[in-house]
Amino acid sequence: MKAIAVNGSPRKTWNTAALLEHALAGAAAKGAETELVHLYDHDFTGCVSCFACKKIGGKSYGRCAVNDGLAPILEKAAGADILLLGTPVYFGAETGEMRSFLERLLFPFLTYTPEYASLFPGRLRVGLVYTMNVPEQYLPTFGYDKTFAATQGTLSQIFGNCELLLSTDTYQFSDYSEYLSTCFDAGAKKKRHEDVFPEDCRRAFELGEKLAAAAKG
Numbered sequence: 001m002k003a004i005a006v007n008g009s010p011r012k013t014w015n016t017a018a019l020l021e022h023a024l025a026g027a028a029a030k031g032a033e034t035e036l037v038h039l040y041d042h043d044f045t046g047c048v049s050c051f052a053c054k055k056i057g058g059k060s061y062g063r064c065a066v067n068d069g070l071a072p073i074l075e076k077a078a079g080a081d082i083l084l085l086g087t088p089v090y091f092g093a094e095t096g097e098m099r100s101f102l103e104r105l106l107f108p109f110l111t112y113t114p115e116y117a118s119l120f121p122g123r124l125r126v127g128l129v130y131t132m133n134v135p136e137q138y139l140p141t142f143g144y145d146k147t148f149a150a151t152q153g154t155l156s157q158i159f160g161n162c163e164l165l166l167s168t169d170t171y172q173f174s175d176y177s178e179y180l181s182t183c184f185d186a187g188a189k190k191k192r193h194e195d196v197f198p199e200d201c202r203r204a205f206e207l208g209e210k211l212a213a214a215a216k217g
Contacts, residue, residue, distance in 0.1 A: 001215055003027040003034045003208070004080045006073070008087035008098025010040045015131040015170045015197070016086040019204040023084050023127060023165075026208025030216065032082060037073055039097040044070035046100030053108035062119045064104045074105055081215040082125045083159075084208070089132040093147055102151070109158050118158045125211040126155050126162045129204065133184070136168040161214075165207050167200040 005024050009016040017036075024034040045068065052058055052065035064074055077083050087098040094102070109120040130148060139145045148164060155162035171193035173179055176186035 001027075001030075001032045001082070001212065002080045003032040003082035003084065003212065004076055005034070005036045005084035005086065006077065006098075006101060007036060007038045007040075008085065008095045008101065009131075010095075010097075012038055015167060016088050016129065018197075019129050019131065019165070019167060019201060020084055020086040022201040022204040023129065023208035023211075026205035026210075027082055027084075027212040028208075029205075030209055030212035032208075032212045032215075035076070037076075039073075039101055042069035042073065044068045044100065044104070047103040047107055054112065060108075063108050066104065070101065070104055073101075077105060078120070078122065078124070080124060082127070082208075082211045084127045084129065084211075085155075086129040086131070089130055089134070089144065089147075092142060092144060094130075094151065102154075106154060106158050116157065118160075120158055123215070124159045125215045126159050127165065127207050127211055128152055128155060128162055129165045129167070129207075131167045131170050133170060133172055134168060136166070139166075139168070163207055163211065165200075165203060167197070169196075171197065 003024055005020040007017050007020055020036060024036060028034050048066055050065060052060040053063060055061055087094040109118050111117050111119055134142060152162045152164050169192055171189050176184060
């Protein structure tokens, strides 16, 4: 059983990466072999709209034809048993790198049929992790809830399932005094990171366990 986590944050040791590592640890506790991929380490683009993945009888039908740094990661993701996707929220959505990854991962499996049926041939258990500065009660105000639901819905449409984990009101800097960030209460952010983020990590671990248990069938 293989679990792969894809980090859509440029930071390798902060909130998003930490949650993915805990989720992988949960999957490993159920016997999964794990791997963490940092998207910002790789050179790639989003979908180039070539439609080779849609060409009936074409050599790239049902898979992305672009051969760049993302190609081997897409192959690993599609061939895994568990896929964990993590991203901070930038301007109300996933990071650009995560969005490009999702375009390239999902579009080849989506068919232009009346029901937009999926070509995905395997059984993949999916977890989607978001981190953000916004407190949970403001998610509807900024429309974040709709963004998260849309991405979760698309992943569910392609793969048949998607579990969502949100980590809100996160700690962005180790020293807020070094940055112009007066809209935040640095003390409250630090306290929340100490008191609440460990609980988020526990939930991430349990998410990994749950997905691994489901993958075992």
